[in-house]
Amino acid sequence: MNLTLHHYWRSSCSWRVRWALELKKVPYQSVPVNILAGEHQTGAYKALNPSGQLPTLVVDGRLFSESLAIIDWLDEIVPEPALYPSHALDKMFVKQLALKIVAGTQPLQNPSLLKLFSNDEAERKKHAQHFIGNGLAVYESLLDRGQPGQFSFGDQITVADLCLVPQVYNALRFSVDMSKLPRITKIYEACLKTSACDRAAPHMWGQALLPTH
Ligand SMILES: N[C@@H](CCC(=O)N[C@@H](CS)C(=O)NCC(=O)O)C(=O)O
Incomplete structure (x- = not known):
């Protein structure tokens, strides 16, 4: 292939x-x-x-x-490592988290959409902060309904993490206030320490270093 x-x-x-x-x-x-x-x-x-x-x-x-x-x-x-939990309800939970980012957050902060709001850079940043902040706040509260652990669902890296971490990277670029998102911050840090996430990260493919908070 x-x-x-x-x-x-x-x-x-x-x-x-x-x-x-x-x-x-x-x-x-x-x-x-x-x-x-x-x-x-x-x-x-x-x-x-x-x-x-x-x-x-x-x-x-x-x-x-x-x-x-x-x-x-x-x-x-390639079934292993699995990107969803095996139980159907847990799978729905993980997909819910992923879609909160994929459908409910990322499209609202896409540069092509932000341009429609305003020509002014500072205004665009305000819109991005609003939509990313809202999306991540919902994600943070949903985490309580899942499984405790170092990632979005227990200790297994799932599709939810694959969607969350790049969104947090954008949040940091737009200076979103992360102080009320402690679990997301921990998940972001834990994922960045894994080699697959790091090898796929922007700093491996472009010039800029990962933003810190
Ligand atoms: N739903 C699509 C969204 C794709 C998307 O919005 N890609 C962004 C980069 S993350 C893009 O190409 N933005 C440029 C633009 O919309 O002009 C996906 O998940 O692949």
């Missing part, structure tokens, strides 16, 4: 997929697409991914987007 990932080093959705590929030890070719230079909006890139967003995965010539769909496929073809 031949895999090529079109991704951007700082894109949170790209980090999710890179991390899953690392965990599953699936080799892939990397094609960087520079969002800052607008490469994702070119006709050539949109021919790969009509949404003009990152990432896109090419599997034996077939084109796929949507990070969660890609991660779920990887989890199916």
